[in-house]
Amino acid sequence: MEQKEKMNLVDYTDIYGKICEQTDLISAELFDEFGVKRGLRDKNGNGVLSGLTHISKIQAFKEVNGEKIPCDGKLWYRGYSIIDLVKGFHGERFGYEEVTYLLLFGRLPNMAELEEFKRVLNASRTLPTNFTRDVIMKAPSKDIMNSITKSVLTLASYDDNMADPSISNVLRQCLQLIAILPMLSVYGYHAYNHYECGDSFYIHRPDENLSTAENILLMLRPDKVYTELEAKVLDIALVLHMEHGGGNNSTFTTRVVSSAGSDTYSVVAAALSSLKGPKHGGANIKVVEMMRDLRENVSDLHDEEAIKEYLGKLLDKQAFDKKGLIYGMGHAVYSLSDPRARIFKSFVERLAKAKGRDEEFGIYSAVERLAPEVIAEKRKIYKGVSANVDFYSGFVYNMLDIPLELYTPIFAMARIVGWSAHRIEELVNVDKIIRPAYLSIMEEKDYKPLEDRE
The missing domain is CATH 1.10.580.10 (Citrate Synthase, domain 1)
Incomplete structure (x- = not known):
């Protein structure tokens, strides 16, 4: 009898990785049916309340006549x-x-x-x-x-x-x-x-x-x-x-x-x-790489229509990493503005002038201004979109070598x-171990002896 060739780990995981993908896939409809707040956030992006803190506070909305209205962060x-x-x-x-x-x-x-x-x-x-x-x-x-x-x-x-x-x-x-x-x-x-x-x-x-x-x-x-x-x-x-x-x-x-x-x-x-x-913390790297790709693919960086076209391609998954994202734009909490980005921008501008990189700062400013327009045109959004602090931090680190x-x-x-x-x-304040719940949708099965399995 001819001996079968032993399967190596890479081949094995290639095959069984696909099995894992099929076995573990759960339809989006089931998450909606059972009211699961994926990412511990509701459909409006609000986080599930899981604790209290004295340490910091974020505000992105104001309550006006019982309605949440986006405001400057x-x-x-x-x-x-x-x-x-x-x-x-x-x-x-x-x-x-x-x-x-x-x-x-x-x-x-x-x-x-x-x-x-x-x-x-x-x-x-x-x-x-x-x-x-x-x-x-x-x-x-x-x-x-x-x-x-x-x-x-x-x-x-x-x-x-x-x-x-x-x-x-x-x-x-x-x-x-x-x-x-x-x-x-x-x-x-x-x-x-x-x-x-x-x-x-x-x-x-x-x-x-x-x-x-x-x-x-x-x-x-x-x-x-x-x-x-x-x-x-x-x-x-x-x-x-x-x-x-x-x-x-x-x-x-x-x-x-x-x-x-x-x-x-x-x-x-x-x-x-x-x-x-x-x-999370790696977002500023993606901004720097995205901006490099923009400079390589937009021939006239003073042409705002050309920049808008490139940003549209980003959202349509036709440019850069084809993930459909404009990195550095938008935040899980903030809507109209990220206060950290607003504070940081003036310092970034001073450093850019000192480093002779005013023109590059101008490109960042143009993208910051144009991206919300492009996103509003192409995406259905429930709140405003603005630059977050990561949009400028990578540029700063680059200028600092x-x-x-x-x-x-x-x-x-x-x-x-x-x-x-x-x-x-x-x-x-410790009381209990943090332990959120997962609802099992597993199907119960009858056990079969090894020799009876197909």
Whole structure:
């Protein structure tokens, strides 16, 4: 008898992957029939209420005579308007450390408290002996988010109180991770850039006299040189990305894993894994790639009709990645405007002028203005569409010579502050493990012995 050739894993999964697709497919009609709120959102895009928080608030609608009316977006951190916070520190000092204090402790620090907090953060910017060599430099990856996650989980091995859920211990762990995440990110990139891309390898230690934003640029650049404007714009980007309500995917992940009683390192690793998705923290990369494709396919970038035609092709799945999306436009919550994007735009414009990239900024501005018109023409929308903060953040990182691989990690360096605040709030108020329900539509079957199966 002729022996059958053994099937390898790739061939096997190719065949059985199709079986999985057929077996697990559930018709859209059934979701509607049983009232399932897919994505934990209703048909109007409103999130299912699953908790309460003191940490931040988002407003995208106003109630007028019992009817929800779209309005310009607003965002508050611990009761303070994000607009007022940025106005308060911009031009005077860097804001990352001050707003971190606010989100963690619920109030703005006075001068002495802020200086002490900065000293604590700077003193925490250290890694265990040989950690860079033994963990970060081993098995470098182009996916820096995976590299960071590996490093965070490994750090648990160096913590004798890793599993202690007391608030003081969790706060210690959060502050240490907030302080060193820029190091894990930048060092992870340098390891990849050296071992995988063949470039020079260098490790710059952070300077305890500098802000978080300044240290990121210092550690990243070979010559450690940056301008004050560059550091200030990066600082603004970090503040605007720090926190965004409890319902975003990575923050909800933080809450879910915290409710299970897991340790801080595992919680942050889970949040990092959530953030790296292109539908969440990876969106700014898609904006940069989309804009590059636009410049390659629109011959006259001053011709707004040509730009509108390209945007129409995006929606019709005829251009770029053919996903039918204009990246950076629209938001799950905001309708008429994203306050973070409105704040950020003026700083982006200043940086573009300083970098001699006014014309490119003009293209972004044109797309921001034209895209809502094109979307309104081609799509049935229940609320307004506007640029979100990711529309401009990728352009900023590009002007700061930050490599594409670090775009999402920079988001993580900011958002870990919000994750930490939500983890602590969840632990303080913990009652039950978060466990949503799934309705089974499985068909019951009669068991057949192996020899009787076809």
